Amino acid sequence: MKKALFLFLSKMDFGGQERFASHLSEMLQNEYEVYFVLFDAETINYKIYGHVLDIKQGGLSKNPIKKTLEETKRWITLRKYFRKYKPIACISFGDGPNLLNLMAKMKGIIVIPSIRGFATAERIVSHRLDRVLYKRADKILCVSEGIKKKLNSDLPYLSDKLEVVYNAYDCDQIVCESREGEWESVNEDGGYRLVSVGTLRPEKGYWHLIKAVSILREKYPSIKLLIVGMDYADNGKKLMELVRLLHLEDNVCFEGWHQNPYVFLAMADVYVLSSVREGFPNALVEAMVCGKPVIADDCLTGPREILSPSKLEGEIEEITKADYGILTPRLDVQEDYTNNIFEEEVVLANAIDMVLSDDSISEEYSKRSLIRAKEFSYSACKDKIKSILENAGEAR
Structure with missing residues (x-):
């Protein structure tokens, strides 16, 4: 029986990280039971090779009290999915999913946020809460050496967690x-x-x-x-x-x-x-x-x-x-x-x-x-992700 693997995003509507997540599900579908965990699954414009779990908490209210309640519901729902499906790992994409992934961390589940843009790296460096939460990550996927270099330089205590995984292309x-x-x-x-x-x-x-x-x-x-x-x-x-x-x-x-x-x-x-x-x-x-x-x-x-x-x-x-x-x-x-x-x-x-x-x-x-x-092939990316998951699991 294949182990479950979560790919956690806000949506699957438009964008580079959404496209990469689609490719990742295609690459890993034979090794893992892939689940897309989404804040809002109403609009899906990319192919999904797996299942969809809809948190049904898309946009957040501007009212501080309502926003806090909505964020709490997101946290509760994600933890519920963790307990029910027992994924080997949860790989998240985007600021919101990354932070919630780190906050909802549970024993036995490998938590892997991914940093897809330089602005996200700058945010982590400049925000105290982000700096604290990212210590909870088992691994951190960086889409480029430049992003890894930024985090390694400003937050050296994360250096052992940083892994560069380039986007993959069929x-x-x-x-x-x-x-x-x-x-x-x-x-x-x-x-x-x-x-x-x-x-x-x-x-x-x-x-x-x-x-x-x-x-x-x-x-x-x-x-x-x-x-x-x-x-x-x-x-x-x-x-x-x-x-x-x-x-x-x-x-x-x-x-x-x-x-x-x-x-x-x-x-x-x-x-x-x-x-x-x-x-x-x-x-x-x-x-x-x-x-x-x-x-x-x-x-x-x-x-x-x-x-x-x-x-x-x-x-x-x-x-x-x-x-x-x-x-x-x-x-x-x-x-x-x-x-x-x-x-x-x-x-x-x-x-x-x-x-x-x-x-x-x-x-x-x-x-x-x-x-x-040709150097950004599916096979190279797939091998790197599998190696990261295996090594992170052994290190726990």
């Missing part, structure tokens, strides 16, 4: 799905196509990329940028207004969220990541799986580890032809939705132009993308 499946449809917004004028995938959060730095396109339009009038991702806190309105301000209505398209973003990746001439902060950018690797040359700024954290594993120290101060892609200097985190163009956007535009204008560079980095993408 390369064959991604390539297969990338051929399933046609890109409705394909540029009929024959212009170059840029693609960037991700929720319209400020940390994605899309205002930088839109301004870079305004520069490139002078040389490539028919250039097209497609941004694939759902809106976040109405940030899309700011980006759309910037597009109108720069008169880029014919050059920038917001495609919204898609179950299959790989179709867009397959049609791209270049994939561009303009994030000011990351954990481990899924779409960047997925573009590489599709054999696309990629450009990314050297943000915290992720792109450097993916594109330049041979040089992880120091800063990128100019456009750099890295091992597996083009890196540009880190972009400013300060949001700016005016028509002011800054030097960093000029540099980003120059990097894109370098790839578009030189077929040899584009072709070379397309080949390198395919080589690097």
